[in-house]
Amino acid sequence: MNKRVLTIFVVSGAALAVLPLLKLPAFYESFLYLVFHWVVLATSWNILSGYSGYFSFGHGAFFGLGMYTTAVLAGKFNWPFLYTLPMAALVPALFGVGLGAVVFRLRRLRGELFGLLTLAVTFVIATIILNTPIDGGPGVYLSAVPIPAIGPSPSATFYLLALAMMMLVLWVAYYIYNARLGSGLFAIHDDEDVAEVQGVPTYRFKLQALAISSAFAGVAGGVHALFVSYVTAGEVFNIVVPLYVVLMSVLGGSRHWLGPAVGATAITALSYAFTAGDSAVVGRAAIGLILIVVILFMPDGILGQLIKRFKSRRALPPLPTPVAPAVISAQGSSGEVLLTIDNVSKSFSGVKALQNVSMEARRGEILGLVGPNGSGKSTMVNVISGLYKPEAGRILFQGEDLVPLPSYRAAHAGIARTYQIPRPFASLSVLENTTLAGMFGGTQLSRADAAAQAMYWLEFVGLADRARALPTELNLHQRKFLELSRALASSPRLVLLDEVLAGLTPSEINNAVTLVREIRRRGSTIIFIEHNMRAVLELCDRLIVLNHGQVIASGMPREVMNDPAVVSAYLGTPHG
Amino acid sequence: MQFPSLELLGQSLLSGLFIGGLYGLLGLGLSLSWGMLRQINLAHFALSFLGAYLTYQLSSSFGVDPLITLVIVAPGFFVFGMAMHWVFARFKVTPFNSLLVTFGLTVIIESFIQWVWTADYRKLESHYADIKFKVGAMYIPLPELLTLLISVGLALVTWAVLRYTPIGKAMRAMAENPKMAAAFGVNEPMLALLLSGAASAFAGVAGACLALSFTLAPSQIYAWIGVVFSAVMIGGLGNPIGPLVAGIVIGMSEAATMAVTAPAWAPLVSFTLLIAVLILRPGKI
Numbered sequence: 001m002n003k004r005v006l007t008i009f010v011v012s013g014a015a016l017a018v019l020p021l022l023k024l025p026a027f028y029e030s031f032l033y034l035v036f037h038w039v040v041l042a043t044s045w046n047i048l049s050g051y052s053g054y055f056s057f058g059h060g061a062f063f064g065l066g067m068y069t070t071a072v073l074a075g076k077f078n079w080p081f082l083y084t085l086p087m088a089a090l091v092p093a094l095f096g097v098g099l100g101a102v103v104f105r106l107r108r109l110r111g112e113l114f115g116l117l118t119l120a121v122t123f124v125i126a127t128i129i130l131n132t133p134i135d136g137g138p139g140v141y142l143s144a145v146p147i148p149a150i151g152p153s154p155s156a157t158f159y160l161l162a163l164a165m166m167m168l169v170l171w172v173a174y175y176i177y178n179a180r181l182g183s184g185l186f187a188i189h190d191d192e193d194v195a196e197v198q199g200v201p202t203y204r205f206k207l208q209a210l211a212i213s214s215a216f217a218g219v220a221g222g223v224h225a226l227f228v229s230y231v232t233a234g235e236v237f238n239i240v241v242p243l244y245v246v247l248m249s250v251l252g253g254s255r256h257w258l259g260p261a262v263g264a265t266a267i268t269a270l271s272y273a274f275t276a277g278d279s280a281v282v283g284r285a286a287i288g289l290i291l292i293v294v295i296l297f298m299p300d301g302i303l304g305q306l307i308k309r310f311k312s313r314r315a316l317p318p319l320p321t322p323v324a325p326a327v328i329s330a331q332g333s334s335g336e337v338l339l340t341i342d343n344v345s346k347s348f349s350g351v352k353a354l355q356n357v358s359m360e361a362r363r364g365e366i367l368g369l370v371g372p373n374g375s376g377k378s379t380m381v382n383v384i385s386g387l388y389k390p391e392a393g394r395i396l397f398q399g400e401d402l403v404p405l406p407s408y409r410a411a412h413a414g415i416a417r418t419y420q421i422p423r424p425f426a427s428l429s430v431l432e433n434t435t436l437a438g439m440f441g442g443t444q445l446s447r448a449d450a451a452a453q454a455m456y457w458l459e460f461v462g463l464a465d466r467a468r469a470l471p472t473e474l475n476l477h478q479r480k481f482l483e484l485s486r487a488l489a490s491s492p493r494l495v496l497l498d499e500v501l502a503g504l505t506p507s508e509i510n511n512a513v514t515l516v517r518e519i520r521r522r523g524s525t526i527i528f529i530e531h532n533m534r535a536v537l538e539l540c541d542r543l544i545v546l547n548h549g550q551v552i553a554s555g556m557p558r559e560v561m562n563d564p565a566v567v568s569a570y571l572g573t574p575h576g
Numbered sequence: 577m578q579f580p581s582l583e584l585l586g587q588s589l590l591s592g593l594f595i596g597g598l599y600g601l602l603g604l605g606l607s608l609s610w611g612m613l614r615q616i617n618l619a620h621f622a623l624s625f626l627g628a629y630l631t632y633q634l635s636s637s638f639g640v641d642p643l644i645t646l647v648i649v650a651p652g653f654f655v656f657g658m659a660m661h662w663v664f665a666r667f668k669v670t671p672f673n674s675l676l677v678t679f680g681l682t683v684i685i686e687s688f689i690q691w692v693w694t695a696d697y698r699k700l701e702s703h704y705a706d707i708k709f710k711v712g713a714m715y716i717p718l719p720e721l722l723t724l725l726i727s728v729g730l731a732l733v734t735w736a737v738l739r740y741t742p743i744g745k746a747m748r749a750m751a752e753n754p755k756m757a758a759a760f761g762v763n764e765p766m767l768a769l770l771l772s773g774a775a776s777a778f779a780g781v782a783g784a785c786l787a788l789s790f791t792l793a794p795s796q797i798y799a800w801i802g803v804v805f806s807a808v809m810i811g812g813l814g815n816p817i818g819p820l821v822a823g824i825v826i827g828m829s830e831a832a833t834m835a836v837t838a839p840a841w842a843p844l845v846s847f848t849l850l851i852a853v854l855i856l857r858p859g860k861i
Contacts, residue, residue, distance in 0.1 A: 055672060102855065109854060112616055112672055116805060117854045120847040123802050127844045137840070239798050243679055250676060281687045288683030295677050296667045 005174065013167045020156035029159040033227065035268045036162035037220055041241065042248040042260035043169045044216030047176060048209040049246075050254030053189035054110070058099075058118025059217055060241035061125050062092035064233075066218025068129055071140040071231040081226055082148055088222025089215040096214035100207045110192070119242065126237030139232035142225060161223050169216045170261060176212075177257040180439060183447070185209055186255075187436055190425035197385050199411030199440035199490070247287070251294050253301025255427070262303050319431065319467055322459055323452035325443075325491050334364035338525050339384070339494060344393030346383055353379040354390070355549045361494065366516070366526045368540030368557065370533075372570055376549040377529045378420060381496045384527075385417040386410035397494070414442040414493035418483035418500055420529075424471035430482055431467040434458060434489045441490020450489070457485040461515065476503055484515065494525045501532050513538060533561070545569070580835045583713045588835040589828050590714055596827025597724035598785060600820030602800060603808040604731055605778035611814020612751035613768055614671045615664055618801070619678040620779050622685035625797050627653060627783020629693055632700045632792060642702050642788055643722075649780040657776025658769045665765065682797065690794045698792045705788070719788035726785060727820060730778065734816040747771055751814055802843065803830075806850035 020029065045059045066088040073084040099121060103109050109117060129135045151157040176182045184205045187195035196202045225231050244267065245260070252263025267287065274283020298305050339361040346354040353376045361367045369377050382388045384395060386407030395402045397413050416437070424433050431454055438450030445453065458464045461481040463474075471479060480500055487495050497516065501509050513535055520526055530536050536543070536557065543560040545553040547569040553560045560566060580588070602624060609615045627649050634645040660681075663669075669677060707718040738744035749757040750764050758764040786792070804819075807826055811818025826849060830842045 106855065112675060113854060115672075115675070116809070117851060120802060120806070120850045120854075123843050123847045124851065127841060127847070131838065131840050239801070246676065247679075281691045285684045285687035285691075288680040288687065291680035291683070292677050295673050295680075296663075296669070299673075 002178075009167065009171060013163070016163050017160065020151045020153070020159060023152075026153060026155035029153075029155040031272060033155070033158045033162045034272075035265055036159075036166040037224060037227075038244070038248060038264040038268050039261045040162065040165045040169050040216060040220040042245045042252070042264040043166075043173050043257075044213045044220070045245040046249045046254055046257075046260040047173055047216075048206070048213040050249050050260065051176070051182060051185035051189065052206060052209055054206065055112075055115045055246065056118040056213075057115045057242040057246070058122050059213075059245050060237055060239070061118070061122040062096060062214035062217035063221040063224075063241050064122070064125065064129075064236040065092040065095055065214075066221030067225040067231055067236050068134060068140070068221075069218065070222035070225040071142055072134060074145045074226070075140045075142045075231075080148075081145055085219055085222045088225075089219045092218035092221075093211045093215040096210045097207055100210045104203055104206045104210075107193075119239075122237055122242065126233050129237075130233040135231075135233050139230055142229045142231070145226060145229075147226065158223065158227050162220075165216070165219055165223065166261075170257070172212065172216075173257040176209075180447075181205055181208060183436055183439060186428065187425055187440075190427055191423055193387055194419075194423050194425070195440075196407045197387050197411060197417065198437050198486070199408050199442070199444075200436075201406065201408050203406065247291050249301075251290065251301055253303035253305075253307075255300065256303050256307065259301050259303040263301065266302070316468070320448070320451040320455050322455035322464075323449070324456050325453045334362075336363050337361075338363045338398065339527075340394075340396040341380075341384070342394040342396060344383060344390045344395065346379055346388060346390045352549050354383065356393070357546070357549070357551055358393075359544050359551060359554065361525055361527055362542075363525055364520070364523075365541040366520055366528055366539050368536045368543040369527055369529045369546065370531070370536060370543060371546035375546040375569075377546055378498055379549075380546065381417055381498045381527070381529060384410070385415055385496055408440075411441050411490065412444075414490075415496070416441060416487040416490050416492035416494070417496035418480075418487050418498055420498045420502065422471075422476075422479040422483045424479065424482055424486070426471055429468050429470055430458065430463055430474070430485075431455070433471065433482060434485045437486040437489040438491075441492065443491050454485070454489050457488050460488070460518075461485045462511075477505075477508055480504065484512075488519060488524075492524055494527065495519060496527045496529070498529050499531065501530055501535055509535060537561070585832070585835050587714055588831040590716070591720070592828035592831025593824055594717075594720035594724050594789075594827070595831070596824030597720075597727040597820070598782070598789075599804055599807045599823030599827055600731060600811075601723065601727035601778070601782045601785060601823075602804045603811065603819030603823055604727075604734065604816060605775035605782070606804060607808045607811065607813055607815060607819045608734070608778075609772060609775040610808065611812070612747060612771055613661070613664075615661075615669070615674040615678075615772075616671055617660075617678050617775070618675055619660075619681040619685065620775070621797050621800050621804070622682040622689075623653060623656070623776060623779040624783040624786060624800075625792065625794070626685055626689060627780040628787040628790075628792055629689055629698070629783075630780075631784045631787040632698055633693075635700055635702060635787070642700060642704065642784055646781060646784050649784065650777045653780035654773040654777040657773040657779075660776070661769050661772030664772075665768065686794050686797055693792075693794075695794055700787045700792075702788060717789070719785075723785040723789060726781065730781065731816050731820045734774075738816065743767070743770075802850070803846040806846040806853075809850060810853050 041059065041063060049055045069088040069091045070084040073079040073087060074081050103117060130137060147154045147157055151160045184195065184200040187200050188202050188205065192202055248263035248267050249260040251266060252261065253259030270287065271283055274280055274286065300308065337360050341357055341359045343356045343358055344354055345356055369380060371377050383390050386402065390403060397415065400413065402410050402413065431451065434454035434457055435447065435450045438445045438453050439447060455464065458467055461484050463478060463481055463485060466474060466478060471482065474482060484500060501512055504512060509532065516526065516539055528540060540557050543554065543557045544551055545560060545566050552565045552569060553563045606617060606620045609617045630649050631642050631645045634640045635642045664674060704719045709716040738748055746762045747767050750762055750767050754764050803826060807819045807823040811822035826846045830845045833845050834842050
């Protein structure tokens with residue numbers, strides 16, 4: 001934990017907490033209550049949506065569930081107000097987990113479709129609440145509910161409650177931002193499939209983020225129910241809450257934990273400034289215009305823009321010192337079976353990419369996997385690494401069948417891969433990309449250890465001087481080597497290299513061949529997919545040839561290449 | 577739950593059919609720009625209401641026939657749609673950001689409407705409103721019938737243009753793969769501008785129909801979003817006929833729900849349908 005940040009938190013929280021002692025007019029406390037209220041809502045939204053990229057328009061549903069939980073428990077069942085607040089957090093959190101358990105399993109429900117789904121859920125909940133005894137139509141009054149005497153006056157009480165919520169949610173947002181959960185969510189934001197294959201338990205992380213996000217929205221709703229003292233479905237479940245939290249986060253900067261707070265403060269103050277005069281309509285239009293301008297000209301938000309400025313002026317923090325990882329533990333002896341592919345089949349809408357393929361990889365070898373284009377080599381890599389699940393067959397890695405397990409477990413077991421077309425996390429630097437692989441792969445390193453080892457691997461592949469660059473600033477050759485450093489950063493037992501040499505110049509290929517040998521020397525087993533036959537013959541101990549999704553030959557490289565079936569697969573059958 | 581008389585149920589289903597036509601009409605432009613230009617135009621609803629208010633104003637101030645106002649409104653909106661797309665193309669706005677930008681636009685248009693016409697309810701008094709046919713035991717109001725006919729006509733014409741004309745084929749190629757289409761000589765930027773203009777002009781047409789049958793208020797803009805999005809997604813993005821069919825199905829199921837239970841349950845139908853489609857429909861939408 002960063003001591004400086006902790007001090008700032010404690011000092012600013014304490015300073016704000018003594019404000020009611022100044023006996024300011026109640027108006028100031030109520031205004032600040034609204035600012036804090038929106039900071040809580042926007043920050044809680046950002047924990048799921050800003051970090052992971054799952055933009056939700058359903059924040060109003062969680063907020064509204066919290067509001068109605070408190071309203072019903074306090075207003076109809078006469079619970080003391082403060083006792084309703086844990087329930088106001090719990091009900092939306094449970095609902096969020098239930099929703100996520102269905103939705104987060106579906107690959108296609110990302111991006112705008114997730115947003116629409118969450119919006120639709122909001123209106124379904126609103127309709128149910130409106131038409132059942134929870135509300136029944138006339139709304140729920142809380143005017144008879146006693147306001148706890150936390151502060152010297154009711155307005156001070158609300159102010160202090162909102163302040164406590166805000167400090168807590170900011171702390172949680174800051175904590176997650178720096179924790180494994182945050183790193184995993186940012187990886188999901190950029191490329192969820194790659195994140196899962198690298199060992200990020202994406203499903204669990206998304207559920208956790210959604211539960212935390214909806215719990216805070218619910219508490220904010222619970223407090224707000226008493227603040228407005230009259231709750232109606234029409235006021236609670238409209239489109240204002242979900243759209244304002246998006247607006248605030250995007251305006252402030254949704255990639256930073258503090259961004260939504262900046263945006264929420266700006267928008268709340270701005271709307272107040274306009275509504276105070278006679279120009280409420282102009283104010284609304286101005287907010288709309290600001291949203292457009294920010295998205296077109298400042299995609300990183302206010303805070304993102306400021307940080308960029310600030311960074312370019314200040315000296316950069318030093319890069320971590322490289323630390324060589326331990327040599328990969330050799331459980332078992334060289335030559336024994338590490339991976340068994342047993343009768344695996346995979347098809348894509350009728351096209352059989354793999355048909356009952358069986359093969360094995362032995363510890364310590366470089367196994368070449370070759371075949372004409374479309375023969376199923378990349379599908380094989382995708383199936384072993386967990387990106388695709390096969391329809392039939394088993395994949396035994398060190399005796400454990402990976403097929404029924406979640407995809408991220410392949411990485412935890414010690415499998416790493418590269419992508420034929422590099423797929424780095426676009427908004428993370430070269431160093432962060434490599435660090436992430438060490439944090440979530442088989443070794444499960446802490447961030448600091450992973451960063452130190454990542455520097456070692458960047459030096460190993462020759463990218464150390466580009467550590468701070470973004471992947472878009474690299475050329476193809478460098479991006480291929482970034483793939484390699486990512487695959488190695490988890491000290492994998494098995495590395496799947498999918499056409500790492502394609503597109504490289506002859507001298508770059510020589511360089512890469514040396515690296516591949518070095519990877520094996522460090523204790524990794526390698527499955528090597530390649531079209532470059534010179535490199536294949538030079539490197540591979542054994543060769544397996546795929547054609548039309550079936551194994552047509554296997555054995556020593558030179559023998560296999562002279563096999564008539566292989567020759568005809570590549571060149572066709574000679575007319576006789 | 578009590579079952580209504582057969583006449584009442586029939587009349588409800590008929591009104592469901594008519595409102596379904598309007599869902600389809602509102603969904604047509606939305607579906608085209610979402611499916612073919614990858615822009616989720618939330619402002620489509622605000623534009624439709626702006627069109628409705630313009631129709632209302634031209635008709636009540638100058639006595640122009642509500643449908644004739646389209647001669648002015650539709651070309652104006654066409655230009656607006658082209659301008660909007662020009663901005664989107666210039667800044668390379670992603671589909672998600674297009675949702676945010678057009679939300680900003682929605683708020684601006686809503687504020688403009690409120691500034692000019694206030695937040696009070698407005699109702700267009702036209703000569704169409706008084707005409708009703710009686711077929712059997714059922715009443716058929718002319719404004720609603722006109723809306724349905726316009727909706728069906730526009731959907732069919734759009735479908736035919738996309739399917740059979742060279743420009744329509746080029747547009748479909750562009751929707752499939754803009755870069756590839758451009759490589760084959762399709763003037764992609766120009767077609768995209770035209771398509772966006774057409775989608776906006778359709779919003780103007782929908783607006784005139786809104787003004788014929790509905791009471792207008794700026795806050796009503798948001799009331800249509802959920803159900804029309806459902807119609808578009810169920811009907812298929814970029815498909816001109818789908819939203820109309822889906823809209824009619826939704827409209828009639830809503831009407832049946834309202835007749836059998838309470839009117840307040842109606843939103844459940846479209847949103848449950850939308851959720852079901854999102855979760856259960858295999859493959860890409």
